[in-house]
Every structure is written in C-alpha cells, then in structure tokens.
Amino acid sequence: MRSIEQFQERVRAASADKRPLRIRGGGSKDWYGQRLEGEIFDTRGYAGVVDYEPTELVITARCGTPLAEIEALLGERNQMLAFEPPHFGPDATLGGTIAAGLAGPRRANSGGVRDFVLGAKLLDGKGDVLRFGGQVMKNVAGYDVSRLLAGSLGTLGLLLEVSVKVLPRPIAEKTLRLEMGEIDAIRTLNEWGGQPLPISASCWHNGLLCLRLSGAQAAVDAAVRLIGGETVPNCASFWAGIREQQHPFFGGDGALWRLSLPSTSPVLALGGTQLVEWGGAQRWLRTELDADSIRRSSAAVGGHATLFRGGDKSCGVFQPLAPAVARIHERLKASFDPAHIFNPGRMV
Numbered sequence: 238m239r240s241i242e243q244f245q246e247r248v249r250a251a252s253a254d255k256r257p258l259r260i261r262g263g264g265s266k267d268w269y270g271q272r273l274e275g276e277i278f279d280t281r282g283y284a285g286v287v288d289y290e291p292t293e294l295v296i297t298a299r300c301g302t303p304l305a306e307i308e309a310l311l312g313e314r315n316q317m318l319a320f321e322p323p324h325f326g327p328d329a330t331l332g333g334t335i336a337a338g339l340a341g342p343r344r345a346n347s348g349g350v351r352d353f354v355l356g357a358k359l360l361d362g363k364g365d366v367l368r369f370g371g372q373v374m375k376n377v378a379g380y381d382v383s384r385l386l387a388g389s390l391g392t393l394g395l396l397l398e399v400s401v402k403v404l405p406r407p408i409a410e411k412t413l414r415l416e417m418g419e420i421d422a423i424r425t426l427n428e429w430g431g432q433p434l435p436i437s438a439s440c441w442h443n444g445l446l447c448l449r450l451s452g453a454q455a456a457v458d459a460a461v462r463l464i465g466g467e468t469v470p471n472c473a474s475f476w477a478g479i480r481e482q483q484h485p486f487f488g489g490d491g492a493l494w495r496l497s498l499p500s501t502s503p504v505l506a507l508g509g510t511q512l513v514e515w516g517g518a519q520r521w522l523r524t525e526l527d528a529d530s531i532r533r534s535s536a537a538v539g540g541h542a543t544l545f546r547g548g549d550k551s552c553g554v555f556q557p558l559a560p561a562v563a564r565i566h567e568r569l570k571a572s573f574d575p576a577h578i579f580n581p582g583r584m585v
Contacts, residue, residue, distance in 0.1 A: 240283075241366060244395060247278070249364035252576040260391035260580055262301060263328025266337050268546060270390050270583040271554050280332055280395065287398060291316060295355060297400040300332025307331055311403055319347035319404040323480045332396045338388025341480035342438035342449070345515035347404070351387035358398035359386065362574035366397065385569075391580040393573040407437070407451035409458075412475065415446045415466035419504050422446045423517040427501050430516050434460050440479055441513040442486055449476060479514070486512045486521065492548025494522040494531055498540035505534050521545075528552035555584060 251258050257275030267273060284301035291314040298307060304324055311317055321341030322334045335357075338350045356370030359382075370383035386396055417425065422441040429436060435452035448464065449472075450457045461468065469475070478484045487493065496505070500517035509524025522531070528544065529552075535542040541556040558566065566585075570577065 241360070241397060244283070244360055244397075245364040245366070248360060248362065248395070248578070251578045252362055252364065255576050256578060257581050258578050260336075260395055262330030262333035263303070263326065265324060265326030265329040266333060266339075269337060269339075271550060271585065272582045274582050275578070275580070278395070281328075281330065283397065284330075286310065288400075294403050294405075295400055296403055297356075297398060298331050299398050300330060300396050302331045304329040304331055304334050312406075315406050316403045317406050318353070318401065320344055320350050320353055321347075321480060322350065323482070325481060331399060331401075335387050335396060335399050335401075336389060336391045338390075342440065342476050342514060343451075345439070345518060346437045346451075349387075351384040353402040354384045354387050354399060355402055356400040357383035357386055357396060359393070359573075360395040360397055362394060362576050362578055367394075370400065390583045392570060392584055394579060407435075409454040409456075410437070410449060410451045411457050411461055412469040412472040413448045413450065413461065413464055413466040414469050415448075415464075416444060417441075417446055418444060419511065419513065422513065423500075423502075423504065426516045429464070430500065434463070436460075436516075438476055438479075439514060439516055442484075442511075447472075447475065484512070486510065486523070489523070490547055491523055491525075492544060493546040494524070494548075495543045495545040496520040496522055496531075496535050496540060497543070498535060498538055502538040502540065505538070507531060507534060532556055553585075 248258070258278040259273055259275035260278045260280065262280050281301040283299050284303070286296065286298045286302060288297040289310065296307065296311065304322065305327065308318065321343040323339055323341050335350060335354060340349045359367045359369065361367055370381065386393060419441060426439055435450050435456045436448055437451035438449035440447045447469070450460045496519070498518060498520060500515070502517065507522060507524050507526050509522055509526070512521040524531070532542045543556065544550065544552065544554045
C-alpha cells in the first residue's frame with residue numbers, strides 16, 4: 238500500500254516543478270470532463286475500509302477502495318449508498334465516485350452525492366493533509382469543504398479518505414410501467430411529487446413511463462393501487478441499466494447532453510430524442526443541435542446543460558459560469574492548489 242508520505246513527496250516535487258498531475262483511480266470516468274492532462278497519479282494503492290459503523294449509518298474508506306467492495310460490505314448489513322452512484326466500469330473507486338459527483342436514479346428521492354459526504358481528508362497542492370467535517374451530521378458546521386469536494390473532479394486536491402452516510406435498503410420495492418407521452422409524463426410526475434408516494438426513481442422514454450416504488454410493504458402496495466399501470470417483475474436490471482447508461486437510448490457515439498432543469502419545465506423543442514429522469518428534473522438529450530441553442534433553451538427555463546459524453550468538447554463540457562461565480566472558483570483553486578498541478582483543464 239502506498240503511504241500518505243509517498244503521496245506528499247510526489248505532490249511537493251510536482252508543485253516545485255509546476256508539473257501537472259492527473260489524479261486517477263480506476264479510470265472508469267476518464268471520458269467525463271474537458272480534457273485529461275498530466276502524468277497519472279494512481280490512487281488505487283491507497284485502499285481499504287477505515288471504519289464502518291452499521292448502527293451509526295456511516296462508513297469511512299480510503300480513496301482507492303473499489304466501489305464494488307464498499308457496496309458489497311454494505312449489502313451484508315442490508316444497507317446502501319442511497320445516491321446510487323454509477324460505476325461505469327468494474328474498476329470504479331470511492332474517491333472517483335465522490336470526485337465525479339454523479340448520482341443514479343434514486344437521487345431525486347434520496348439526495349445527491351454531496352448530501353451524504355460527512356467528512357474528508359484531503360492532500361492539497363502544497364503537500365499538506367487537511368481534514369474537514371467528521372463522521373456524524375452534527376459535525377457539519379460553517380462552510381462545508383468536505384461536500385465542496387463532491388463533483389470537483391480532483392481539481393482541488395487528492396481526496397485521501399472520505400466518510401459517507403449510508404441508509405438501510407428498502408423493505409419492499411416494485412416497478413410500474415405506464416403508457417403516456419412526454420408532456421403527460423412530466424405533468425403527472427410533478428403531481429405525484431406533491432403527494433406522499435414512495436417513488437424512488439422515474440424514467441420516461443419513447444412513450445413509456447417507469448416508476449420504482451420503495452419503502453414499507455403497506456406503502457408500496459397502496460401506491461400500486463393508486464397509480465395503476467403494469468407491475469414489472471424482477472426489474473433490478475432495468476434500473477441498473479439506467480444507472481450505468483446501458484439502456485439502448487444511451488448507445489451510439491453521438492453527443493449526449495444532460496439537462497438539469499426545474500422539474501416543472503415544459504418539454505423543450507430541441508429535436509432528437511430524450512430520456513427523462515428524476516421526476517422531470519434530469520433530461521438526457523441526443524440531438525445534432527448546436528451547444529449554444531441547447532444552453533439558451535435550458536437557461537430560459539432556469540436550468541443548464543452539460544455535454545456529458547461524445548460530441549465536440551471545444552464548446553465547453555460544462556455550462557460557462559457567471560463571472561462572479563467563476564471568480565469564487567478561481568480563488569478556491571488558488572487556495573487549495575496554488576501551483577495548479579491537479580487535473581488542469583478537467584473542468585474549464
């Protein structure tokens with residue numbers, strides 16, 4: 238196992254030489270973000286579960302720990318990572334999962350990655366080990382840097398260790414399938430969102446709306462009677478396919494856009510095909526339309542658009558930040574990584 242001291246030596250040498258480092262775990266999300274630059278800084282040697290307290294609903298592990306290992310351990314105690322992170326390959330690590338900040342179908346019901354990060358240990362660009370947060374929710378106070386690391390794509394430092402809140406698995410789950418168009422699906426999902434229904438995932442595509450219901454058996458059965466539709470048996474593979482983007486919609490090499498919109502936003506006339514998740518708040522889009530048009534349409538309803546996979550990245554993978562927000566990002570980067578050696582160009 239590599240040691241923190243070895244990591245510190247390498248970071249300090251790179252900082253002195255202003256030599257870029259490309260922080261990398263299993264490489265399962267190398268395609269995500271602007272570009273890859275710098276010599277690979279492999280984190281997989283720093284692995285292992287540091288602490289797991291099932292009764293406290295928290296697990297602490299090192300950055301290189303395989304995500305599959307974490308989920309298997311939690312499964313033994315009938316617990317889970319409630320943000321349902323995608324793996325995008327067998328080599329995904331916990332550190333990469335937090336750094337990418339990507340959540341799966343359960344996100345709209347349970348929360349995103351940063352909602353479950355309780356504490357973190359970070360190696361900054363000066364080679365110093367910084368600790369933020371703790372292992373219980375009450376330790377989170379003031380400006381929560383540990384949650385800031387979620388989605389930072391390794392641009393602020395090397396995430397050495399992270400404490401994550403976990404939740405029990407639902408007692409019962411069922412999936413329903415209903416036939417309806419996109420307009421009706423978005424309207425209906427928002428109506429159901431205002432009711433005490435145990436909806437843990439939703440997906441609309443090509444005239445079919447699928448709903449996953451999770452919770453107590455009585456609550457799930459009552460929701461099935463209220464919603465109707467066709468009950469889909471043994472559908473875990475369907476939701477895994479949505480999470481891992483193995484559904485046929487995600488196939489192909491064209492540009493895949495991820496639109497983050499208010500759930501009540503109307504259907505956007507952007508051409509191509511769409512797949513709608515998260516009660517209407519996340520809309521996947523395949524289209525030949527240009528980036529400016531997609532982003533203008535998204536911004537007009539209060540959302541933003543990310544070029545998630547494929548396409549021409551010269552348009553910018555992530556929607557440009559407002560000048561004031563961009564300056565905050567620049568100051569954060571300068572504070573944590575003054576020599577700008579960590580994953581340069583990955584986000585902007």
